[in-house]
Amino acid sequence: MKMTTAILASTALVALGGAASAQDMANDMTLVSWGGAYQASQQKAYVEPYLEMHSEVSSTWDESSNEAVAKLRAMNEAGNITWDLVDVVASDAIRLCDEGLAMEIDADEMLAAGDDGSSAEDDFGDLLVSDCFIPQIVYSTTFGYRTDMVPDGQDAPDEICDVFDLETYPGKRALEKRPINNMEWALLCDGVAKDEVYDVLATAEGQEQALAKLDTIKDSVVWWSAGADTPQLLADGEVFMGSTYNGRLFSVIEEQDQPVAMMWDAQVFDLDGWIIPAGLPEDRLARVMDFVKFATDTQRLADQAKYISYGPARASSAPLVGQHADLGIEMAPHMPTDPNNAKNTFLYNYEFWADYRDDIDAKFQAWLAK
Amino acid sequence: MTQSASPQATNGKPGPMLAADGTPLKRSLARALRRQKMRALLLIAPLLLFVLITFIAPIADMLFRSVENQIVEETLPETVPLLQQWDHDASELPPEPVWTAFYIDLVLAEERKLHTRLGSRLNYEMTGLSSLFRRTGRAVGRFDTDTYTDQFTALDPTWEDAATWVAMFEDDTIREALPLTARTWDRWADYLVTDKNDNPAEEDVEDFLFTALYTDLTRDGVSVTGTTPRLQQAAGAVGDFETVSIMAQFEDADDDWVNPEVMRTIQTYSPPYTSGYFLNAVDMQLTPDGVEAREENQRIYGLLFKRTIFMSLTITLSCILLGYPVAWILANLPMRTSNLLMILVLLPFWTSLLVRTSAWKVMLQQQGVINDVLVWLGLVNDADRLVMINNQFGTIVAMTHILLPFMILPMYSVMQTIPPSYLRAAKSLGATNWTAFWRVYFPQSVPGIGAGSILVFILSIGYYITPEIVGGTTGTFISNRIAYHISSSLNWGLGAALGAILLAVVLLLYWAYDKIVGIDNVKLG
Structure with a gap:
């Protein structure tokens, strides 16, 4: 009797363990952004492709980037962080990092290397203005x-x-x-x-x-x-x-x-980019890390420029910038980083x-x- | 005494009146009343708790931030007591022990990533401290204090072993002999266990621990007799140690530390409670030399408070002027017509605030409807169109329109209760139209004006979104600054202080209203 219980228990444990490793990523993401055309460009350039690859995942937007710093601070004090990934301007990212509200990022380890073979850190270069900041665009x-x-x-x-x-x-x-x-x-x-x-x-x-x-x-x-x-x-x-x-x-x-x-x-x-709130539970963090690695790779950042005239933050994305998705005009001359404009x-x-x-x-x- | 008195009472005089069950009637009545009160309390308990938890408590918590300043003491527990002893008037830098304590605090704060937070807090008081703390945080781990580490380990290599330290601080005599080191070790071990999930006995012994040990051992009157030989050997040797000036290390890390103002600012803001935020909120500041008025070019809150009150009064007044006739007509028309007209009052009331405010933008701007009509009529030259928005005028117009229903509705419900026969009676007694209105009708409608005014005034004094959109620079309220401090500058203390003052002003005006008009004289219907 005891034996069977023990065996049962251990198989249950093994099963649990197996299940845990297969889905130790949460399946819901709450992304915070600015709303409007910018959020739409993010949705089309990388959220939709990601959801297509991972049919089990669902994402919701919270259009709160405007007051993200204050809200994150309040969430942190209440001990209940409901956001998984937050889009903020660089100055806000620096403040969130200073306040200990954003997680520190090791670019080379956590982000995708550039398509041209450069390491993530070199690819983003000077734009990594804070230890917690993952740049997306230059505006x-x-x-x-x-x-x-x-x-x-x-x-x-x-x-x-x-x-x-x-x-x-x-x-x-x-x-x-x-x-x-x-x-x-x-x-x-x-x-x-x-x-x-x-x-x-x-x-x-x-x-x-x-x-x-x-x-x-x-x-x-x-x-x-x-x-x-x-x-x-x-x-x-x-x-x-x-x-x-x-x-x-x-x-x-x-x-x-x-x-x-x-x-x-x-x-x-x-600069505008992502920060990951500090203190996320492990399963949610794992999902966010997986998403952010995809969403900030060379191709995805270049894709975003199809929908909005902001320059991709990766050097390796610049040559991939193409035409506007609806208007069909070349986007490169409309980028703030275009040599004629800059x-x-x-x-x-x-x-x-x-x-x-x-x-x-x-x-x-x-x-x-x- | 009482025991002997009570039989006398029952025997001699007629006893107290008794209820049916034999208890004195007074007590039984009190009990019944108490039960009733309890039941009433239970009935309102859900709402009471709801209001307490979701409304009163958060407001109290937010207002508390206007004086709260524990972050300095919590982040720099070793430095603050020493700083408070430091001679306040000295224009020189604090003595070496302060810097040592500050170094230890800063290393630990840097590990916990608390130093930048403290820097942001202190930056509200002295510009530049934010980056100073951030930069120094990067440097503080590389201070030359390894000189001490090397000298201790040269004496005895086991100093490098964390297990030595763990064992050392299990001994109470040693803890007493080396108070600074013991406290520092405890903080370090606590950080390793709770934040990093590490075992202190397996980690490297960091430089700042040796600095603390050196400081303790060189203190006057230190006694390590009866402790380990290792410690006694070290105590004998420290006198000949090569020393490091921690102050010079800070100076190396950043020149700004040599500015005595920096340490004096930290000193001024080291107590757990501060009046600094409230002083800021009234255009003063707390400096190391005491309370001072802010420079002329930084004063803004006094002006904004005055403007907020002035504009709220103007809005209330224009609501009365515009609302009174409307309410009168509504109250005196046949029910069917007045209901129809009431919808016209309520319709804008149901429309989104933002839509109405934006509509006023379209109406009032220079290329807007009103200006276009005026130009078309030839009343205004095309080149100098009227500026009616992004200033006080625009805010007053838009807010009067938005708040008008709050004035009309209480006025209307009060006016409905005034019998029209009073006016007719007055007239039949020979009063003119004006006298009949002013002496008979108006006094009875005052409670409605009072209720509407209080509603409109209190709503407008805290208004935020409309002044933000149409207020420009001369039409913004104090609430716009509060919002800025809560959501942008993150100076919640100052925002809370401004909010507390605003609340006090409202309560004061309410009290004044009660004294002058009487709060009983307010009716919503």
């Missing part, structure tokens, strides 16, 4: 302007300082309601050399200087806080020019056929803004409210 914040509002007899605005030139280019401008990017552009157009911008901006005088420059156009500025604002303002003719993400401008110009053109000059590169660029200075964000934001908001 840029740049200006678009209405071609029909260019004053008669003037050339179209083609450099950043035209934004500050109300005499030649009268009309409203849309700027983001935060100091980041605006302060840099202001200093750049106030005679500060590009490589000194952050040194100047680190001083109280430099901050005053930037605000003083912004003051010259303050009355003509409409401040935006959502990425959809500027495209709307441009389409309505409310503003002459405005800053926003290059993908948004692409859809205004190419998909909606509005009389708008890109300015590209002094565009500011920023003649004069900035890279978001993560370390600087992590330090100075609170300080400069207080001054910027006080200036705005004046």
Whole structure:
């Protein structure tokens, strides 16, 4: 009797063990992203292909990337993390990493090597700006302007300082309601050399200087806080020019056929990518690792560019970028990283803004409210 | 005394009134009442618990963050007590023992990935600390403190063996003789066991443990008599050890540590509770030299609080002005017509807030409907169209429209209860239309105005989404800043302090309203 029980128990254990190794991956994933066209591009470029390969898996989207940092912190405090993979901009990834809310990643070990044979770490290169960050795309914040509002007899605005030139280019401008990017552009157009911008901006005088420059156009500025604002303002003719993400401008110009053109000059590169929340249970972590390895390989990142005009974060993906899936136009010239567009660029200075964000934001908001 | 008094009472005077079961009536009544109260309490218990758990407790927890500051003490338990003894007025750097304690705390914090969190916390108070902690965290494991490690192991190679340390700290005499090392070892062992699932006896003995040991052994009055020979040998030898300045190590890692402000900021923010967030919320700051007003170019919250209250009052007032006639008409029309009109009031009420706000954008913007009509009529020049949105005006218009039903509904239900015969009676006694309205009708409708005003004012003071969309720079509320601190800057302490002040302001205004108008004088119907 005892013997049989023991045998039964051990077979049950073996069976359990076998079952566990076969499916020690959870079958549900909750992915967090931004919604809209960007999330759709992720869905088509890698979520759908992955689900086709693994019919047992299902995924749901949570469109919470906007407040991902706050929500993750709250989830962590409550000890109940419901997200498996979160899409955030690099500065948020750095903060999540600092707060211990995101898992550290060993790129070479956890991510796929590049198709060209380079290791994952080399393939992503400098874009691995944080130990927890898995980059997907390079996007840029740049200006678009209405071609029909260019004053008669003037050339179209083609450099950043035209934004500050109300005499030649009268009309409203849309700027983001935060100091980041605006302060840099202001200093750049106030005679500060590009490589000194952050040194100047680190001083109280430099901050005053930037605000003083912004003051010259303050009355003509409409401040935006959502990425959809500027495209709307441009389409309505409310503003002459405005800053926003290059993908948004692409859809205004190419998909909606509005009389708008890109300015590209002094565009500011920023990164968007995945982080894995810290403290996931093992089975869910295993599934996420499997998915993220697939979703950030060379081909998948290149595929994403078929649906949205953001540059793939892997160097090895660039040559594979093809045509837009619906419009059939070549996507390469619309990428912020295209050599024609990237003649004069900035890279978001993560370390600087992590330090100075609170300080400069207080001054910027006080200036705005004046 | 009582024992002798009670028989007297029963025998002498007529006893207390008794209930049917013989207990005194008073007690029996009290019991019955208590039972009733309990039953009532049980009936409301589900809701009460629900409100407590899902509403009161989270709010209390959030507000508590406005003073809570335990992160510094928890991350730097060795440094904080030493820092508090450090002479506050000194403009020089703290003495070496502080740096040693700080080094030990920082290594352990770095292992647990807590140092960057502390850096972000302190960065709210001093710009640059975030990256300073991050950079130093990378360097702190490579400090030259292996000098001590090498010298101890040169004396006796078994120092390198973690088992030695495990055995050493099972002995209470040694623990007493080497308090810093014992505490540090405990924290290290705890980290290995709970976070890494490792056995401390099998791990390498890290440099910071030897630094702690060296610090303990060179302390004045240290006594290791009666302990292991290994320790006694070490205690005899440390006097001749080559030393390492930990402060210099920090300076090597980053120049910013030489700035005395850094350590003084940590010192200022080391207590477990701080008034710093509240001071920030009223445009002041807590500095090592005491409380100071913020620089002119950083003051914003006072302005925003004033603006929030001013705009909420304006919105409430315009709701009264627009809502009163509407409510009056609704209350005085035949039921069928008034029901139809009521739908017109309720229809926007049922429409999504975002849709209504965006609709106002379409109406008010410079290329919008109103401007187009005005230009078409020739009232406004095409070149200078009116600016009606992204400013205070736009916020007031949109919010008045959105909150109007909250004003009309209580007014309407109060006005419905005013008998029309009163007005007729007043008129038949010779009052003019105006006198009849002002002296007879209006006073009876005041409770409705009061209820509507409180609703609208309190709703608008906490409004967030509409000012964010149509407020531009001059039409934003304090709630927009609170939202920014909760979801973007992650400065929850400051957000909580701003929220606590807002709550206090609302309660204060409520109290003032009660004093002036009387809260009994509020009716919803």
